[in-house]
Amino acid sequence: MNKSALRIILALCIGVGAAGAWSVQVRHWPPHPFFALAAAAERHVLYFRDPGGAPSWSATPKKDAQGRDYLPVYNDEEPSFEPPAPKPKTADGSRKILYYRNPMGLPDTSPVPKRDPMGMNYVPVYEGDEPDDSSVKLSPGKIQRTGVKSEPAQLYAIRTLVKAPGTIQLDERRLSVIAMRAESFVQRVANVTTGTRVNEGQMLMEIYSPAVAAAAAEYLATINSSVTSGHAAYGRGSRQRLMNLDVPEPAIAAMEKSGTAPVTVRWSAPRNGIVLERNAVDGMRAQPGDVLFRIADLSVVWALVDVAERDLGAIAVGQSVMVRARSFPGREFNGQISVIYPQVNRDTRTTRLRIELPNADFALLPDMYVDAEIAVGSRAPVLAVAENSVLDTGSRQAVFVDKGDGRFEPRIVKLGRRGDGYIEVREGIREGEVIVTSANFLIDSESNLKAALKSYAEAGNPQTAVPSGASDMKDMSGHKDMGSHQ
Template sequence: MNNRIVAALVLAGLGVGYGVAQLHPAAAVGVKEDKPALYWYDPMYPQQKFDKPGKSPFMDMQLVPRYAEGAAMQTPGVQIDPRQAQNIGVRLASVTRGVLASTLDVSGILAFNERDVAVVQARAAGFVERVYARAPGDVLKAGEPLADLLIPEWAAAQEEFLALRHSGDNGLIAAARQRLRLSGMPAALISRMERSGQVQSVLTISSPLSGALQTLEVRESMTVAAGQTLARLNGLDRVWLQVAVPEAQGAALRVGQTVRSRFVGLPGQVVDGTVSAILPATAMDSRTVQVRVELPNPDGNLRPGMTAQVRLAQSSGQPVLQVPSEALIRTGKRVLVMLAEEGGHYRPVEVQTGAENQEQTVILSGLQEGQQVVASGQFLLDSEASLKGVTAAEAAMNMQPGAQP
């Protein structure tokens, strides 16, 4: 009877041990793994690797070994049956090559063209006899009068010239005429004096160009000195559009590129221009690049101070690799894509990205034309790869010819 009880207990013990061995083969007594382990890891934190077995510091469980032979025999990444991939919504997209044409919408403010400026100064000391009805902000045509100046020293020089003109000495006459020019007398005033034979001591200063009168610093009866600034004007034939472009898009700007602008005060009207200058300094408060756009203004409808919506057309110029922006996995430190390979294999690949436009992103490195990337469902595949301890760097290393695990 005792022998039967002992035999039953032995059989029961063997059965329990067999069951444990089936659930945890590595923990079964007498089972030894001859394959060398690369490292040990916690399946819940596969990115952390350990050089020896033991209990996980993260979870209450034993570390799992990753074997060299097994790693070498498997394709790095994850493998999913095509039917299952369809069920979970995996969608692929091709890596294509083409010219990336993009547009950038920003705002701008009109300003005067600082290259089209005229400064009116007194040619000689004198007095203001008359000021015409002008005020800053007036739009003038070229040649419109601003003020009349009486210049006494010109009267004496002209009387001397008129007296020498009757002498018949051409040398003296030429020298006297040159002296008039050097005194600052305009050629038109000298010609009028010669034709009339009378002293012309009053000079009418006028607008040298068509544009807006910015300043007018003359009043009747005031005294002016030689070289004193009397007025300042800005031309309006072409105006500047000051545009602030975010610093991140500043590298793609080029002088001469096309700009299309729409103004709030001119509904339905589109004005095309070109980038004339990209200023060298970046605005510190807004971190923007200041761009100057030159616009034609033949009708004078564009007034400095007006606001505009600006669209800058950009192009990569050369064909570049592109993938859909939705295929990118941005971790904060790097950018990944899930590369689709034959047999339902997927592996993470780290890429370097460039410009982005119209839901397409330029790939600078990491992919080749014609490859397939996962455009939908990539986050599920990346999570599965992370659970298996597969990283982009490790997958790339294992895919190299002759690489050792």
């Protein structure tokens, strides 16, 4: 071998060794800052969470009540809400694909494989992976975003208030009318006017009546005869004649004491009360039947209230009622139902109640507006759920039972009484079952979407079997107005 060949071989060995050493050194070099920046650029902040772990989030940096900064949550730290892995294949290795769903959980499906706008493949949904058609399944993220809340069905003593407007009226049994029963003349009227409060026995006017004067003279003559003859029974007929002419008892007693027949008779008030009407005038002539005074006792008054027809079944005579007068804010008047009038107003569909109210200080006046509140319901506890739990279509009512793991089952229920924010449930659920109380509209819309997707999958893939429960689900939740009541 000549010297030239040796030189070439030696040069090649030195080059290979140097290259190997250089490659070893390169592998131990620290990463260049450019690569670190590129890796950091791939992460971005989704939102900021409370540093203490409280359920509070923010789209921008902020501080909590203690002045601590909210912690950033990056895209690679967000928990995954993907459904569990598909079930193992059957023995023959074949599994039917029902449809393909959106990988982000959006309400979008496809009968054939496709990609979303971000390039992610739609996820196949196999036969057997779908929940039973009697339930609805939501992802944890959707449940958290929409604020789905639940509470167990429990026993409550439902008490409610029936409210009704009304007016104050006079007690018909506490009215008195002063009218003459014979032709009379008003000699003088006392200082009594409309609205004056009078007491029983207080003088109202002086009357001259020929019939009363003749009866008084006959009565006194009969009394004197009975004293002379010793027959005490004399004079009873004459006294009765004075009473028939409605002469007040104090005036008859005064005649008996004085023994003389007066020219005029003092007419007094028959009861304590308020003068509602005064028609007597000095010197006037009063014919039989003419009303000269009208007096009412206001110590007890009536509240006549109109109750809706639907509430009559819960109301009975003797129930306690609390009445508020619009003229006295904050003050309460307590009474009892004395009469339920046996008639329903065909125009307003209401029935009138009579409530007796004590009125010792005469605060309640006739025709005053009042508002009555009647507590109805049983003190015995019944199975009840929150009012917001019920989806009412008009023809049927339903609730959603929280089965856990994001599964919600619709139940048709039969309802009873309502009150205090709760509704009695007579059939459909059991005590302790967890019922959805908020965001029912979301679950209802998911039910409608699910039924529609089943029909769409069946139309796009005739070989795909649609479970028999889909039609029942659609019938229960396919009402457009079901979620609108929430």
